[in-house]
Amino acid sequence: MTYLITGGCGFIGTNFAEQLLKRGEKVILTDNLSRRGTPSNLTYLQEKYPLVEFVHADLRNDLETLQQLVEKVDVVYHLAGQVAVTTSVVKPREDFEINILGTFNILEAIRESEKRPMIIYSSTNKVYGGMEDIIVEETENRYQYKDLPLGIPENRLLDFHSPYGCSKGAADQYIRDYSRIYNIKSVVMRQSCIYGERQFGIEDQGWVAWFTIASVLGKSITIYGNGKQVRDVLHVEDLFNAWDIATKNIDTVSGTIYNVGGGPEHTMSLLELIDYIENLIGHKLTYTFSDWRPGDQPVYVSDITKAETELNWKPKITPRQGVEQLYYWVTENKHLFDFLK
Numbered sequence: 001m002t003y004l005i006t007g008g009c010g011f012i013g014t015n016f017a018e019q020l021l022k023r024g025e026k027v028i029l030t031d032n033l034s035r036r037g038t039p040s041n042l043t044y045l046q047e048k049y050p051l052v053e054f055v056h057a058d059l060r061n062d063l064e065t066l067q068q069l070v071e072k073v074d075v076v077y078h079l080a081g082q083v084a085v086t087t088s089v090v091k092p093r094e095d096f097e098i099n100i101l102g103t104f105n106i107l108e109a110i111r112e113s114e115k116r117p118m119i120i121y122s123s124t125n126k127v128y129g130g131m132e133d134i135i136v137e138e139t140e141n142r143y144q145y146k147d148l149p150l151g152i153p154e155n156r157l158l159d160f161h162s163p164y165g166c167s168k169g170a171a172d173q174y175i176r177d178y179s180r181i182y183n184i185k186s187v188v189m190r191q192s193c194i195y196g197e198r199q200f201g202i203e204d205q206g207w208v209a210w211f212t213i214a215s216v217l218g219k220s221i222t223i224y225g226n227g228k229q230v231r232d233v234l235h236v237e238d239l240f241n242a243w244d245i246a247t248k249n250i251d252t253v254s255g256t257i258y259n260v261g262g263g264p265e266h267t268m269s270l271l272e273l274i275d276y277i278e279n280l281i282g283h284k285l286t287y288t289f290s291d292w293r294p295g296d297q298p299v300y301v302s303d304i305t306k307a308e309t310e311l312n313w314k315p316k317i318t319p320r321q322g323v324e325q326l327y328y329w330v331t332e333n334k335h336l337f338d339f340l341k
Contacts, residue, residue, distance in 0.1 A: 002026040004073040004117070006059060006106065007080030009038035011199040011206070012122065014045060015236045016077065016243070021049040030069060031080065032058040037200035040336060044198075059102030066109040075247055076119045078106055078175075081168070084205040085126070086293075088164035099167035100174075107178045118185035118250050119175065120243055125192050125261065125300055127169040128152055129159030136298050142230045142269040143299040151232065151264055151301035154190070154257055172257070179255040187246045187253055189239075192261025192302045195322060196236030197329040200337075208233060208273060209326065215277045216330045217340060221287035227271040230299040232262035235317035235325075245311045253310065261302030268319045276323045 003020055005013045008029030020027050029052060033039055045052050057065045059080055070076065081099050082088060088095035103121070110116055135146040145151070160169040172188050179186040193208060195201075201209025203222065214221050242260045246253055268276075278285055307313050317325075330337070 001074040002028065002072060004028045004030065004069055004076045006030050006076065006078050008054075009033060009042045009045075010035060010079060011037070011041075011196070011209075012194060012236060012239070013077075013079045014041040014198050015196060016240055017045055017052065018049070019240055021045070021052060026051075026053075028053045028055065028069065028073060030055045030057045030065075032056065036202070036339065037198075037336075041198060059105050060097050063105060063109070066105055067113065070106075070109045070113045070117055071115050073115070073117050076106065076110065076117050077122070077243065078103065078119055079122045081122070082164065085162045085164045086205075088162055088167065092163040095163045095167050099164075100170050103171035103174055107174060107184065110184055111178065111182050116184065118247070118254070120246060121172065121175045121186065121188045123172040123175075123188050123190045123257075124168045125152070125190055125259070125302060126162070126165040127158050127160060127172055127190060128156050129161045129165060130297060131156075131159070138228065138298075141271050142228050144230065145299060145301065148301075148303070149264060150305060151303040152259070153303040154259055154306055176255065176257060185250050185254040187250070188257040189242065189246070189260045190257060190302070191234070191239065192259070192300065193231045193233045194236055194239055195233055195326060197326060199326070207270070208268075208323065211270075211273055212277060212323065212326050213330050213337060213340070215281055215285055216327070216334065217337060219340065221285060223270055223287055223289050225292040225296060225298075226289065227274070228269050228298070229296065230267050230269045230301065232264070232267045232301045233319050233322070234260065234262045234266065234315055235322040238315040238317055242307060242311060242313045245313050249311070256310070258307045258311070259302040259304050260307055261304060262315050262319070263304040264301055266315050266319055267301055273323065276320055277327065280324060280327045
């Protein structure tokens with residue numbers, strides 16, 4: 001098979017491309033290289049895997065290029081997107097154009113193609129909104145759901161909060177509906193907090209990576225809220241396993257939406273992450289507290305029962321193991337973060 005990865009030079013795209021290239025697959029990456037870290041990720045892949053193909057393109061306007069690309073591939077992993085809630089609030093039009101228009105352009109290219117490749121879409125748990133009706137309990141170091149031990153299921157009412165939630169949610173539904181209306185083979189993956197190596201996390205996006213990077217480089221860490229916020233976290237390798245299974249079984253799972261996160265067994269609060277890192281680094285970290293960010297959920301955990309049942313998939317890398325891997329990768333690659341000096 002031939003694989004196209006949009007946003008292929010981002011954190012997830014780079015890691016997935018490397019996994020495919022190691023298997024000897026044919027991989028085409030497309031990216032506009034606007035996000036920090038993407039040029040170095042591209043250089044890394046090209047130096048290590050000379051056969052990787054790269055096409056510089058912007059999904060918002062390079063329509064002819066997109067049409068040519070989808071005619072060459074069997075599957076599209078659509079990862080390109082604006083990824084931060086805070087950025088979407090400041091630049092809502094840009095967020096709209098990248099996440100909705102970019103996705104629409106990809107879908108139209110597939111619909112009008114002769115090849116009609118399948119598409120796997122990287123969606124988000126933010127489509128469920130603030131979930132203010134759910135009762136949350138506070139314990140010593142974390143928040144937790146009172147009545148949802150397995151987390152939030154896929155049949156939860158959609159409620160888009162923030163421009164980011166609206167744009168990703170609209171794209172999520174476009175992918176699903178193009179499967180119904182135009183018979184395009186697709187799977188939507190509503191992903192929780194994904195983390196791992198080659199993630200250039202920043203303060204407003206990629207919190208697991210950012211805390212780890214800041215601790216290694218001696219940068220200040222700000223905790224917004226009280227630090228008891230909990231997320232289910234998923235190592236990028238576990239995410240790829242879910243994508244692989246869905247791709248291989250596309251004839252039976254096409255048109256389906258899955259929550260793909262760590263689930264209730266792989267959760268972590270901000271304070272617990274601090275504790276993990278302090279144990280690795282061997283001393284206490286210095287951090288400060290600030291006001292809660294607007295719309296920040298005290299807890300989000302994905303119910304991944306559907307993916308476990310239908311895809312026979314389950315996360316294997318625990319948060320402690322994953323953070324340790326990420327910590328040692330950052331320690332060994334400090335030169336990649338010179339832009340933070």
